[in-house]
Amino acid sequence: MSSLYSPTVLGSLSLQNRLVMAPMTRNRAPGNIPSELMAQYYGQRASAGLIITEGTSPSPNGLGYPRIPGIFSEAQVAGWKQIGQAVHAKGGKMFVQLMHTGRIGHPLNLPAGARVVAPSAVAAAGEMYTDAEGMKPHPVPHAMTEAEIRATIEEYAQAARNAVAAGLDGIELHAANGYLLEQFIRPNSNRRDDRYGGAIENRARFVIEVAEAAIAAIGKDRVGIRLSPFGVFNDMPLYEAMEADYAWLAERLNTLGLVYVHLVDHSSQGAPVVPDSMKKTFRERFKRTLILSGGYDAKRAEADLATGKADLIAVGRPFLANPDLVARWKADSKTNAPDFNTFYTPGPTGYTDYPPLAS
Numbered sequence: 001m002s003s004l005y006s007p008t009v010l011g012s013l014s015l016q017n018r019l020v021m022a023p024m025t026r027n028r029a030p031g032n033i034p035s036e037l038m039a040q041y042y043g044q045r046a047s048a049g050l051i052i053t054e055g056t057s058p059s060p061n062g063l064g065y066p067r068i069p070g071i072f073s074e075a076q077v078a079g080w081k082q083i084g085q086a087v088h089a090k091g092g093k094m095f096v097q098l099m100h101t102g103r104i105g106h107p108l109n110l111p112a113g114a115r116v117v118a119p120s121a122v123a124a125a126g127e128m129y130t131d132a133e134g135m136k137p138h139p140v141p142h143a144m145t146e147a148e149i150r151a152t153i154e155e156y157a158q159a160a161r162n163a164v165a166a167g168l169d170g171i172e173l174h175a176a177n178g179y180l181l182e183q184f185i186r187p188n189s190n191r192r193d194d195r196y197g198g199a200i201e202n203r204a205r206f207v208i209e210v211a212e213a214a215i216a217a218i219g220k221d222r223v224g225i226r227l228s229p230f231g232v233f234n235d236m237p238l239y240e241a242m243e244a245d246y247a248w249l250a251e252r253l254n255t256l257g258l259v260y261v262h263l264v265d266h267s268s269q270g271a272p273v274v275p276d277s278m279k280k281t282f283r284e285r286f287k288r289t290l291i292l293s294g295g296y297d298a299k300r301a302e303a304d305l306a307t308g309k310a311d312l313i314a315v316g317r318p319f320l321a322n323p324d325l326v327a328r329w330k331a332d333s334k335t336n337a338p339d340f341n342t343f344y345t346p347g348p349t350g351y352t353d354y355p356p357l358a359s
């Protein structure tokens with residue numbers, strides 16, 4: 001008996017199956033405004049139980065990559081509204097991933113008046129692509145003041161309200177993969193000596209306050225979070241207390257009562273292994289929905305649901321390349337391979353032109 005394709009609930013929301021489309025940045029939002037092309041792309045993939053959108057900035061300061069969408073202006077909210085309608089029309093559900101890029105960005109990608117910010121003035125190793133001048137080293141970010149931290153928390157809360165105003169079903173806080181929220185959690189990027197730095201209770205304060213503000217804005221059934229314990233992407237090295245820090249966080253997030261925790265695992269792409277003990281800790285300490293992701297095929301997804309390792313399984317690249325992934329996996333049909341060359345390029349090629357199964 002398959003559970004992957006059977007309906008379930010996420011908080012107060014009914015999902016048509018347990019397969020989640022993982023958040024994927026696709027850089028198809030000219031001027032940072034969600035486009036009609038995006039509505040077509042997400043609409044094509046609406047047979048997922050839940051779609052988590054690409055990283056979407058709650059703030060002008062968080063638009064570190066070119067052509068990523070925001071959700072802070074009226075035009076952006078109107079764009080998301082069209083996308084939500086396209087997904088809902090086919091019975092799908094959609095959470096928008098709130099991604100503030102923090103120090104992973106470049107002024108050339110930001111709108112006028114915005115700036116690259118982070119917990120501390122520590123540049124990330126590596127480079128950022130800009131449409132204007134190609135690859136550029138990550139700049140030294142501006143270390144946020146307490147007043148700026150408060151203003152950023154309010155930007156997240158407003159973005160959450162905007163998501164609901166656009167008719168979307170909720171938000172996912174992107175606290176993974178080296179972006180602003182994780183930059184606060186990790187000691188290599190957070191060197192602060194105020195109440196937002198130092199012990200885990202302090203390094204986690206920003207993410208907790210953002211979660212509290214989002215919950216106050218739209219309710220805990222509409223707020224999930226993505227975390228990447230043992231993730232090293234975007235210059236986030238492993239450190240001694242990693243597992244203990246995230247165990248503490250699992251407990252704290254449970255107290256807050258967010259609707260889900262979504263764990264990243266990029267070990268199938270060569271990243272460090274996320275120990276089973278870490279996933280188990282989240283399973284035990286966090287009582288609501290747990291989403292696992294990374295390198296899943298249908299068989300492994302079924303197995304992890306059957307053994308209770310996870311409640312939902314998120315899938316990235318297979319969904320990118322197969323608009324009808326649910327039908328294909330269910331029928332055990334072959335799948336299209338993703339074309340890496342068009343992951344982040346503008347336009348429909350490699351975006352909305354992956355063919356569905358012939359009917």
Ligand SMILES: Cc1cc2nc3c(=O)[nH]c(=O)nc-3n(C[C@H](O)[C@H](O)[C@H](O)COP(=O)(O)O)c2cc1C
Nearest residue numbers: 022023024025054055293294295296315316317343
């Ligand atoms: C093109 C692309 C863009 C991605 N963008 C995001 C993103 O915006 N936010 C995020 O949390 N993860 C992002 N990811 C990571 C995916 O959500 C997922 O964790 C990863 O692809 C591993 O899952 P998979 O093996 O099923 O593809 C991205 C992955 C890809 C391939």
